[in-house]
Amino acid sequence: MSNLSRRHWLKTAAAGSTLFAGALTTAHATPIEPMPQKWDETFDIVVIGSGFAGLAAAIEARKAGASVCVLEKMRTLGGNSIINGGIMGVPGTPMQKKQGYKDSPELMAEDMIREGAGLNHPDKVLHLCREALPTWEWTVKELGVDWVQERVSQEGGHTVPRCAILKGGSGSEIVNKEIAKLKELGVKPRTRVFMEKIIRDADGRVKGVQVREGYKFPDATSGKVKFICARKAVVLAHGGFGADVAFRSQQDPKLTEKVGTTCQPGATSEAWREAARIGCHMIQTSWIQCAPWSAPTEKGMGIALFFAQGAAAMYGVWVEDKGGNRFVNELANRKVRSDAIMVYLNKGGHCYAVADSTGVQPMTVSRPGLLEKQLERKCVRRYDTLEALAAGEKINLEGLKKSIVEWNHAVETKKDDHFGRYVNPHAKTMGKAPWYVSEMVPKVHHCMGGINTDMQGHALDIVNDKPIPGLYAAGEATGGVHGAVRLGSCAVTDCIVYGRIAGIEAAKEKAWC
Template sequence: MSNVDLLGRRNFIKGMGAAAGVAIATPAMAISEKADGVKWDKEVEVLIIGSGFAGLAAAIEATRKGAKDVHIFEKMSYFGGNSAINGGLFAAPGTPMQKKEGVQDSVDRMVADQMKSGRGVADEGLLRHVAEHAVEALQMTMDAGSEFHPYLQQLGGHSVARTYQTTVSCGAGITQPLYKECKRIGVKTHNRSKFEGFIIGEDGKVEGVKMREGYYFKEEDSGKVVYIRAKRGVIAATGGFAQNINLRMAQDPTLTSEVGCTNAPGATGEGMYEMFRIGAIPVHMAHIQSGPWASPDEGGFGYVSNYSIYNFPHSMAINRLTGKRFMNEIADRKTRADAELSCRDEKGEALPPILITSYKHSKKHPNTKKVIKYNVGWKFDTVEELAKHFEVPVKPLKAQIEEYNSYVKSGDDKQFGKNMTKAKDKFIEAPFTVVRLWPKVHYCQGGVQITTKAEVKDSFTGQPIKGLYAAGEVCGGVHGVSRLGSCSIPECMVMGMTAARSVMEA
């Protein structure tokens, strides 16, 4: 594949939003260049774009494998990317805590759960690779100083409890220790450095990048462009595009600016765009996941999300119009998000459902106090008080509570087939805590296609683009239609580590 062929594809992605009549010129696009005649401003051994889970894990692993000059470039003023405000939930099979709690799990079981959620179009090879190395990645976080709650959680779509959560209940509990470890081992980090394009050699190999140093977010001409050569290779760990309203609307016109988003402002997709331009294969771009645990009463990920994730297994989700349950509270994300979106009033207007939990059980999660303190959740002493506040018919609500509690007692949910293992002995009793639920755009399953070695595949040849690797949410096709919660951190970290190994072996 010649350099001219690669760079001749710049118009390829212009048509991605055309059918929807949507302009996708925001954010400003990078433009790759030929290496011939380029004057390099600096040279590094391993160049990593993005400082989230994938980028940080890649930097640590590359250093462990012998790299002496590893550089991370982050476009925002702060490090950690969208990962820093992630929920801090990490799924892995065969962990020490599972053994301690007597949970029977395996790589095969975790992969099977993910394949089911992916609706038949997930990449089994990549899921298996991640599952096989998830414990190794979890150990990297612990070695760096990450701390986790002393219990496992069973998230929606998982057949067993296999999820750890950071004690700070967010991704910063992992990104900050990993960042500190990077600094300790000599990784060079650069913030306010915006990726501006790849530099392509005569043989089609990615030789380096254009980087705008001193960049201020959304001030596209700020800073200075420099050319950086990467001796071993470039790892793109640039994240998803959930904050790029035009691009997500091109895939799903219902995801307008009125739909909330849990992502950091920098999740706009430039790195993914540019990989498409030089030949990467776009996969599953229309599969954009909304989080069913989000609240319409706060911005972003907020406090309610982790509160809900923890409490779903022993709570009831209620349609306020009927006073009845309407879903399996721990089904996969898409199933629950679709069910929540169907909750409407008599006029068809959105009527966010409520999640009811016994306070004595909900208070075990640290976010409960904050949810109540900041008025994004409520505490009630009686069913009547709760029903009046949310205008829920009290008679069917009382009947539903009685019916649900019978399932807690029997261990068999005859309404929706919910796995009641984590609900054992946790009856819905006063006083109650209640939050409102409404999905928010959370994760983009679409992105560039990669191999199990984190190589970026070329759309014409099917072969890897030389010198280029990718990891994390910028990659597509891994999870299929719906990603299971707590599976993004292991994917990001394992594929970041894999990319580093591939770079060092190239």
């Protein structure tokens, strides 16, 4: 960069972007697929994926009178949704009002766009936020989902606490209720059915899928090839690619095999590649989120995150070991916090979440028995004194004490002078033993980019940005909602809001046969 002026570099970058865009727009985005001699099965709607979005789409399409088939490539249903952390971003719930937090859809949208670095599509964000409360109510009235009534939690980047908490402690509470609703409607999602190809005809319309039934992940040659006709539409709700090291490291070279993931093993790229192959406009795919709060001793998502976020980030402190200092706003967005932790990890340091017995109390109320599980797994550790904690974890004691004094001052004055962290009005000063701690490492968590869609959930064509006839998409398979950073709890809202829309709109399509 030293041999290039900034102006010259900008001109070069712009020229490169134009060439790249030209290469894309001259691509043939309406491929002629050899139509099968016969279809093995026919449905109005074929849904790919069995997470929040896919199941919501299937429910709404079936309620609209369409015949529906839900296909899942793994042995079990639910994808990442079933191991989701169990919170949903919703402004205006009874629980939020009970705790006295003032909120609005507009404030939530402002938070999402600010933290998303303005890469979000504003119309999609505002619609999501306005539909969040009616969608939460739908989970209660339509599905019978059970939510914690005593409180809401706060994830990084949210101006106020607005995260409704699932009583079951994970996304399985929603997924299982969605599956039960589909059973009531006469639809049984199928497992071990891998979508190998989206069949887009010479007229540009998607008319079905080629699958492998009896698929054994990850063997792409396993299973029997079948052709399933979608008389009205295919809905892509296949999720992200966080577990696909080869694909994700092409998008972001830092995300090598050395970086773990919270995703289930089936979060791979096959459906992404296939959507691109048949002409879907894929946007912002290099924006991949790492979650900051996982414990290095746990595989996948784990359970330490509920302590690091729900106790320490809200009512305690995050510190680094060498100096014992707070090193980041504990309620900053996930990218800011993950990047801050990476700085210390790259220097051979370690980062910890710390809370006292008062700080863990809200977590124990909303998630009974969880603290005991965390201690049993040793992903969270308990100490009788702060001195014992510092010695046991090799954290600088004097620095740790100063960090706690700093935070206690913020609680007393309702202002964090150091990092500008939100001070929860229910927070109390730290100092009551026993003390609790967990170590934190970032792990690949969520893909913000994906298929570009319109407000009705149509997948858009790379050549002209017009809807691809017979193709819809929702959830983590899509882009444009979260921008550079997804706020915690907003994935559930996104998936269910736009999953329902995709199902409703797909059912309105005129059948092609």
